[in-house]
Amino acid sequence: MIVDDRVLSEDFVPSEVVHRHDEVNRLSEAVEPLVSGGRPDPAFLFGPTGVGKTCIARYTLHRLGEQLPSVRVAYVNCWQEYTRFRVLYNLLETVGRAFDVHRSTAKDELFGRLRAADDAPIVAILDEVDQLEETEVLYDLNQLPHVSLVLIANREEELFAQFDDRVRSRFRAGTRVTFDRYGGDELVAILDERARQGLEPDVVGESQLRTIADAAAGDARVAIGILRSAAQRAHSRGDDRLTDDLLADAIPDARIAIRRETIEGLPDHQRTLYEVIDERGEIEPNELYETYEARVENPKTRRTVRNYLTKMAHYDLIAATGERRGRTYRVVEPLADAKPVDGR
DNA sequence: ATTCCACCGGAATAGCGGGATA
DNA sequence: TATCCCGCTATTCCGGTGGAAT
Structure with a gap:
């Protein structure tokens, strides 16, 4: 029945793309300067989930890597790697210079090592870059002449809104490739x-x-x-x-x-919060906290719970309606947005 | 119209864990 | 072994805000 289950896995990169030829070409052109030893502007891939942004980025740069074996392609997902330290660490790892890096290594040691790894170009694919918390690292990376950036996010406006002015102005230039929903x-x-x-x-x-x-x-x-x-x-x-x-x-x-x-992967306190919200259907902040407080062993403070809630809203597990007073939380139903699409 | 206050979220700070260093 | 350094999480403090109460 199943011949090769990797083909059906989340992060499989096909050897040929079925659609998206335009997008592949646009991205290829964007990184084209590498072929002649030049330095590409950053490339942006925008579009909703499941439209092939990640897949196309990996596919295109894999192709480039075959053409230019010296180029090193690093892929970092900013959902997991959302601090400056982690991004730099992951980049160093693909370049093979992450040995004996640890938490107590000096602040700029990581960046210094990356700067020193300039014997060959590095293409850094930063996926879900809108989840990156310390966006200055983009500015830093952009300063390195041997590092080219491919940034993936859902929407340009929301991404740029998070940047500080320095980053924003530096990234005005660059190629934008937008992806539409599949028909x-x-x-x-x-x-x-x-x-x-x-x-x-x-x-x-x-x-x-x-x-x-x-x-x-x-x-x-x-x-x-x-x-x-x-x-x-x-x-x-x-x-x-x-x-x-x-x-x-x-x-x-x-x-x-x-x-x-x-949900099962959530830490205990966050899972409890989710369960409380799920049971009540709709619940106000104060009542939520008090229920949570009574239910767990060592309750976290209100502020920490607020952080948990924003994080869970970020994951699209819960949603809040209303501002300040009168705000309520509820769980997001996974089936709510299943709409059929026209076949064209 | 004005005051109140529940709630949000930014910033600074503390404490923990763990490898490095002497 | 004691100490330093640093990333990371949780906490403390607090200013801003908009709907509710007066």
Whole structure:
């Protein structure tokens, strides 16, 4: 049934892209100066989730790396690596100079090492860069002539709003590549390609791919997740084809499973907060805190809880409605935004 | 219209953990 | 071993704000 499950995984980079040729070309042009030993301006990739930004960045720069073996490509996801230290550490790691770096190494030691690693160009892909908390590191990196930046974020305005003036003015220049949502046909083509590589022939039919594509609402990540989930269920049952029933189960499952994993991965206090909000449906800040306070062993302070709440809102686990007085929190339903997309 | 105050979130500070250094 | 240094989290302090109360 499943031939190669990596093909169906989140971060698989295909050897050929099915769509997005324009976007690949734009990004290739942006980093083109590297071929002649020049220094590209920073490149920006903008667009909603699941439209192939990360995939295209990796694909394009992998291609460049084949053409120019000396170029080193580093990928950093700023969701996890949101401090200056962590970004620099990750860059050093791909350059192979992170040995004996530890928390107590001097403040500018990391940056100094990166500056010294100038024997070959480095392309730094900073994904989800709008999650970066210490944006000055972008300014610093931009100062290094051998480092080229590829920055990935959802929306340009929101990204630039977080920058301080120094960073903002430096990054006015640069190539912007924007990604639109996939249409139904495009998603079907992507799924078809993945199914051909990852599954045995005739496991899934054209109309089933269409069903998945409709449920995914233009989000390739969700679409591939549904296909993976359905294939895994069929696989463990010993079936050799996907049934429509199985697919119907897998569609809500794929979204909920992602959600459940995130919640289970939350630290205890944050999970308790989530549970309280979930139980009440809608709850005011003070009542939320008092319920939380009564429920846990060593409650954190109100300020810390506020930090947790903003963080969880950031993850799209909860949402707040209203400002200041009269504000309420509620959980975000993972299924709420599943809208079918027209097939064109 | 004015005052009140619940709530948010920025900034500074403290404390912990853990490797380095002497 | 004692001390230093630093990243990171939580805490303390506080100013700003807009809806509610008067």
